[in-house]
Amino acid sequence: MATLTAISETTCIKISIPQFKDLISENKKFNLLLMQSLASKIRYKALRHSFIQTHSLEENLIQIKNTFPDVFSMIEKNDLANYLGITLRSLNRSLKKIQLK
Known part of the structure; x- marks a missing residue:
């Protein structure tokens, strides 16, 4: 199941x-x-x-956010990291970089 x-x-x-x-x-x-x-x-x-x-991880995250604006509130970060083929830690670092820009 x-x-x-x-x-x-x-x-x-x-x-x-x-x-x-x-x-x-x-x-x-x-x-x-x-x-x-x-x-x-x-x-x-x-x-x-x-x-x-x-593309860089940051570019990929920006592309995802532009395509699906609500994605970060709809999908668990761990699932998004798996989708991108990265660790949760790398995802969090990249998200932090994007927010600083």
């Missing part, structure tokens, strides 16, 4: 593993949708990691 926290309106459907396997093997439309979704996620992650690697 997993825990989900949505930051926007979301619909979650719970199905058993056997049902999921049946859907994959027997329903071409579902299988195609799943493959498209996975491909989209891989593309998004590749772009995100590329952006994170080519």
Whole structure:
């Protein structure tokens, strides 16, 4: 069992593993949708990691704040640090630098 926290309106459907396997093997439309979704996620992650690697941490935080103004009140700092691939300590240092500017 997993825990989900949505930051926007979301619909979650719970199905058993056997049902999921049946859907994959027997329903071409579902299988195609799943493959498209996975491909989209891989593309998004590749772009995100590329952006994170080519910009400073402070630039990334400013970009996130400009794109999602309420992000720091909606997401735990630890989750944001994990998203950026850094430690919580590094995140706090960078946030402090940004506030001083």
